[in-house]
Amino acid sequence: MKLITAVIKPHRLDEVKEALQAFGVHGLTVTEASGYGRQRGHTEVYRGAEYTVDLVPKVRIEILVDDDDAEQLIDVVVKAARTGKIGDGKVWSVPVDTAVRVRTGERGPDAL
Amino acid sequence: MPDGFSAGDTAFVFICAALVMLMTPGLAFFYGGMVRVKSTLNMLVMSFVSLAIVSVLWVLYGYSLSFGPDAGAGLIGNLDYLGMRGIDLNALTGTIPVTAFAAFQLMFAIITPALISGAIADRAKFTAWSLFVALWVTIVYFPVAHWVFFFDGGNGGWLGDRNGVIDFAGGTAVHINAGAAGLALALVLGKRIGFKKDPMRPHSLPLVMLGSGLLWFGWFGFNAGSALAANGVAGMAFMNTQVATAAAMLGWLAYEKIKHGAFTTLGAASGAVAGLVAITPACGSVSMLGAIAIGVIAGAACAAAISLKYKFGFDDSLDVVGVHLVGGIIGSLLIGFFATGHVGQTASGLFYGGGFTQLGKQALGVVVVLVYSFVLSWLLGTAIQKTIGFRVSEDVEVAGIDQAEHAESAYDFSAVGASLARALSTPVTVPAEKTEVDA
Numbered sequence: 001m002k003l004i005t006a007v008i009k010p011h012r013l014d015e016v017k018e019a020l021q022a023f024g025v026h027g028l029t030v031t032e033a034s035g036y037g038r039q040r041g042h043t044e045v046y047r048g049a050e051y052t053v054d055l056v057p058k059v060r061i062e063i064l065v066d067d068d069d070a071e072q073l074i075d076v077v078v079k080a081a082r083t084g085k086i087g088d089g090k091v092w093s094v095p096v097d098t099a100v101r102v103r104t105g106e107r108g109p110d111a112l
Numbered sequence: 113m114p115d116g117f118s119a120g121d122t123a124f125v126f127i128c129a130a131l132v133m134l135m136t137p138g139l140a141f142f143y144g145g146m147v148r149v150k151s152t153l154n155m156l157v158m159s160f161v162s163l164a165i166v167s168v169l170w171v172l173y174g175y176s177l178s179f180g181p182d183a184g185a186g187l188i189g190n191l192d193y194l195g196m197r198g199i200d201l202n203a204l205t206g207t208i209p210v211t212a213f214a215a216f217q218l219m220f221a222i223i224t225p226a227l228i229s230g231a232i233a234d235r236a237k238f239t240a241w242s243l244f245v246a247l248w249v250t251i252v253y254f255p256v257a258h259w260v261f262f263f264d265g266g267n268g269g270w271l272g273d274r275n276g277v278i279d280f281a282g283g284t285a286v287h288i289n290a291g292a293a294g295l296a297l298a299l300v301l302g303k304r305i306g307f308k309k310d311p312m313r314p315h316s317l318p319l320v321m322l323g324s325g326l327l328w329f330g331w332f333g334f335n336a337g338s339a340l341a342a343n344g345v346a347g348m349a350f351m352n353t354q355v356a357t358a359a360a361m362l363g364w365l366a367y368e369k370i371k372h373g374a375f376t377t378l379g380a381a382s383g384a385v386a387g388l389v390a391i392t393p394a395c396g397s398v399s400m401l402g403a404i405a406i407g408v409i410a411g412a413a414c415a416a417a418i419s420l421k422y423k424f425g426f427d428d429s430l431d432v433v434g435v436h437l438v439g440g441i442i443g444s445l446l447i448g449f450f451a452t453g454h455v456g457q458t459a460s461g462l463f464y465g466g467g468f469t470q471l472g473k474q475a476l477g478v479v480v481v482l483v484y485s486f487v488l489s490w491l492l493g494t495a496i497q498k499t500i501g502f503r504v505s506e507d508v509e510v511a512g513i514d515q516a517e518h519a520e521s522a523y524d525f526s527a528v529g530a531s532l533a534r535a536l537s538t539p540v541t542v543p544a545e546k547t548e549v550d551a
């Protein structure tokens with residue numbers, strides 16, 4: 001199994017979600033996140049005091065998938081999240097030892 | 113009612129008193145939106161508690177000290193009206209009942225100490241602040257109101273009635289007074305932890321806009337109501353208030369666009385308040401064109417003045433000095449130039465053939481109130497700091513004063529995930545909402 005993590009622009013969440021549903025993903029976890037990459041932040045000014053805001057709002061999506069589906073699913077996420085402008089985010093995957101469905105106790109790929 | 117009573121004037125002044133009352137909650141929102149989330153409630157309630165404390169003191173002895181018969185030399189009222197005793201139901205101040213005048217003036221006494229709170233945002237013990245409000249109105253506001261606002265045919269207050277200082281609605285008694293006290297307290301309490309290093313962005317500009325709108329609305333009562341009659345002077349004051357505020361907003365926006373490259377909503381709100389402050393003393397003595405000039409000057413000058421705190425290193429957190437002290441000084445002094453001599457008050461300024469006489473009187477009023485308020489506020493603040501302590505502990509300040517002092521939080525963030533949950537659900541009939549706008 002693999003855990004795929006995507007950090008994307010918040011307004012691309014709907015597209016990614018729909019693309020994943022079309023691909024057949026049954027579940028995912030979404031959290032609000034903040035961060036920066038090459039995009040960096042922006043400057044704000046309040047009564048003459050300038051602040052550099054480094055961290056911009058992002059959404060983090062986590063999906064557990066079977067090893068065989070991982071590469072294809074990453075492509076799906078990347079395609080749906082891309083706007084072509086700087087700040088589109090990152091997607092990565094890591095191996096997962098085990099997974100358990102809490103309700104039934106099923107383990108491994110059966111729990112996905 | 114006795115001869116000289118006017119039902120129209122009375123109704124007008126009662127409505128104006130209610131308008132001025134609304135300025136204090138308006139100020140609370142104006143300030144409350146400018147602080148960080150963790151001290152929102154403290155900022156709001158610092159203003160609200162002034163409504164509670166000053167109202168009670170006003171009836172007990174405040175009205176008597178401010179507007180009781182002069183105790184000598186125009187310095188303070190005597191104690192004839194302690195507890196508002198001896199005030200006949202039908203007694204008049206001008207054409208309105210004394211009760212209407214007392215109600216109207218009470219609202220001024222309430223908002224003046226509330227204005228000071230912006231200078232010491234995020235870091236004052238609430239009990240210490242409450243004590244300060246009670247003592248400050250007693251030894252600073254009540255006497256100064258007597259000096260400026262008490263008229264008794266040349267035997268009234270020593271600045272307004274005896275020396276001809278023009279202050280129609282409180283440029284000296286309210287704004288210079290509060291601004292100088294704010295400077296004193298900012299010095300006594302010291303800088304917030306992280307001043308000039310940590311970002312201290314306003315947590316809610318919509319709240320600031322709401323507050324400035326309420327202030328603007330209430331200010332018509334403050335200024336036009338100071339005519340104490342529904343007449344032509346009130347009309348002039350009303351229009352002057354509107355155009356000076358408008359011009360000041362433009363002045364502030366122009367300054368910050370040139371200096372910082374953006375028109376900001378906080379600048380629009382701040383410019384409006386600066387204009388309201390500056391026209392307050394002058395709205396009964398200048399023409400509408402004069403009011404526009406005063407507004408533009410005050411808007412740009414206050415926008416420049418708010419950087420003083422960084423230059424001199426005092427943490428006047430929400431710019432009580434830059435807006436109220438500087439705006440009050442500008443408005444009070446410009447009367448010496450723009451007073452027409454035929455609107456409301458009779459003295460003429462420099463631009464209307466009056467020479468330097470009125471300007472000199474205005475300067476006297478400015479200096480006296482500034483020095484008196486600064487010195488007594490500094491002594492009072494220092495005395496509180498050395499006894500019960502004025503400033504919260506470092507832990508409390510970092511963690512947030514709302515929870516330590518009030519055992520509450522301004523906002524419930526437990527539902528923050530709701531926007532995402534909504535985006536993820538598939539609506540049956542309504543189109544899906546987009547989530548957060550991209551940065």
